[in-house]
Amino acid sequence: MPKLSLKPQRWAFIEILLIIGVALIPLFMTFPYRVNIFLSWEGAYRISEGQMPYKDFGMPLGYGFWIVPALFFKIFGPQLITLVKAQVFLNILAGLSFASILKTLEVRPGIRLLSVLVFVISYSFSNFWPWYNHTVIVYELAGLSFLLRGLFMEQKLSRWLFMTVAAFFLFLSFFTKQDGGGMALLIALALVMYNSIVTRRWLDIPVFILLYTAIAVLMIRPLGSGFSYWFNHGQAPHNSRFDPYDIFTEVMTFSVWIKAYFLLVVFSVAAGVSNFRIWLTDRKQVLFTLLTLGILTEAAIFQITSYTPPDNNIFFHAFAFAFIASMLCHKLDMNADSGRFVSLGSLLVLLWWSGTYWKYFDRITERLFPHHTTDQVAVVGGENVVSRHNYMIVKPDTTFTDEPVGKWIFSPLPVFKKIYMPASTVNGINRVMQLPVVQSKKEGLQVLNMTELTPLAAAMPYRLETGPDYPLWYHLGVGMFNRQLNEFEKKVKAHHYDLVMYEYAPSLNNFYPFALRDVLKENYQLVDTFLAPRRPTNAVIEIYINK
Incomplete structure (x- = not known):
């Protein structure tokens, strides 16, 4: 296979172009009013007007979700469409963070590019509006990207500086949504602990915990006594959303993608590792494995604790794809940086995730391939027509007059x-x-x-x-x-x-x-x-x- 003669800077440029290009698409569109977007707007509007959370208004979350929208309100004004502009920024931040994580873990450039394509198509493209169940993952990815960069730095002060920025974003994740942010912290602690064991940099563990705690205190202390009532940590009158029964039931009954990826990750490690003692000292491989398994575990829990909308947890696809593709190409000695590999891989990824963008082309294909539908129970003067469009009879709800979009x-x-x-x-x-x-x-x-x-x-x-x-x-x-x-x-x-x-x-x-x-x-x-x-x-x- 011919090899792409691209320098590392060129690979990075293509990734950035892909991330920014997909993120900018919503700026050229109009939108139907989004369900629940009223909450994004009001929180951002109140903060942009100078109101203080828990002193001027209360909520069961932290205020991390509203920081970026409020900043964009100050710059562009409080129109609803400003929220879309804020989400463009968040999608770019998420994409760059994901790419940075893969680069730090030395994922091959071709696989990294395909993984970024999976990420932006499967996760970012459908998120036009800011929502806390998405923003919590954005901050998590930013925190993990800084953390991984820091763990591979030999100079102590530089490493701790990156860990400080990582702790800030990871706490911001927790201060956006407790469930995702809490699991992000657990993943980060697992990465820091493993790295400290292998490198014998034992001080990194208490330093990271101290940094995270200090940032939490600095952000919570000015909020006043109202914070303890409003912030949901399972106390009355709040209800904890963490239910072990629901989690086990969901995972064992459904979660087919997550379980399949988990199986493939385990098989990939087992098939690709000849000496586990040596493999355990390969920091980048083990950290990649821990991160991927941690993301899959988080996604399994996140779908229960953050159940609306139902696709909140699809961020795991890109991580699983990157890990499995890396292990598979390494085992088969494939040239993952060849033009043929990247081109064919891109087409297959676009086919895999065609559902996210096909609806925008559906009107064109409907004209090219006209089809006839009917909702009639019986055709007057002829045979009863039954198709996939009318095999069930749905009685309309007359309570409200529906207006099609x-x-x-x-x-x-x-x-x-x-x-x-x-x-x-x-x-x-x-x-x-x-x-x-x-x-x-x-x-x-x-x-x-x-x-x-x-x-x-x-x-x-x-x-x-x-x-x-x-x-x-x-x-x-x-x-x-x-x-x-x-x-x-x-x-x-x-x-x-x-x-x-x-x-x-x-x-x-x-x-x-x-x-x-x-x-x-x-x-x-x-x-x-x-x-x-x-x-x-x-x-x-x-x-x-x-x-």
Whole structure:
């Protein structure tokens, strides 16, 4: 096979070009309103306005997730599309961190390039919007990349400097989401402990733990006493999401990819190692193995503790692919840096992960290969037609009028630029903006916005409520608890608010507290109702004003 005559700098350039190129694609697109993106927006908006977490608002997570979006709000303004720009940066950081990890572990350039392609296609490409279940992994990858670089440095101060940066990102991961961040710390500790045993640099272990602890203290101490109530470490009224029964059930019943990769990793090591005593002293190979097994274990647990959306844990594919491909090519003595290998490998990877991008080409193929579908139970005057499109009869839910995404429209409000929503939602927002209470009270408007339309705080505008006991979001049992619900009920009964926007989502377990809706009906006047910007549109937004 002809070998690619590329210098290391050229390989790195191609990787960076691939990472940045894929990450920039969302900047040229428009988007439907994203479910749950209201939470990303409000946390970033509050912090960008100078509010302090746990003093001005409370949440069961750390504030790591909102740091980058808040910074982008300060630079580009609080439009929803700014969140996409923030995610572009996070995707670039994730891709560069992953590539750095593989480079430190001396993965062959051809395999490294293919692994980066797997990473950006399988994991980054589908993440257009920032979400904490993704950001926690981004910070973890950044921390692990600095940690691995540091472990191979001979000079003590340089090594500890890299470990300091690694400890910062790893704590930021924990301060974004406790489950992923906690497992990231365990993986890091395993890597540091193994490296210390082999190199006999015993001081690295307490130094790393001390650095991590010091950074934690520096970031937590200024937050005040409210932190201990809001931050979920399994204490009442919070609920711990770590359930051993659920984890064992999920792993043993499903998790086919994770178990298959685990088997292949073990087989690859067994087949590729002739002397395990010598292999145990090969730091890069053992660290690569520990890291891959750690990532697979994390993915198995992460799918339980962070169950929505269901593909949160697919970051493991790229690590498993890189390890198995490296071991296989080494064992078979394949030229992984040849042009033929990289070209064929790229085509196969694109075929493997075609589901992530094919939907964007589906409209073209539908025109090239027209097909006929029917949802009829019986064809009048002919035979009953049964196909994959209608073999099941689905009775429509008449509770809500669904609006297909293809019929969604754009809002004229700048904060919703490039974001389309159901026509019912857009028209409803326009009516709310024209309400006399909104038009007459430009200053001092008291609003309770229990909907997914949080950007209206900047569009009206109105001042967000603050306080150490005020929740960032209103999911009862997750983002707020009975104590906060009681306070909202008191305020509604006292007619504290000029305007209340409440989202009724009957299929979701108190996504917005059902009990408050009853209190609203007794004390406020319902003046409007329209669809919430969800897919499918299975929730409505109700507008209440003072009687």
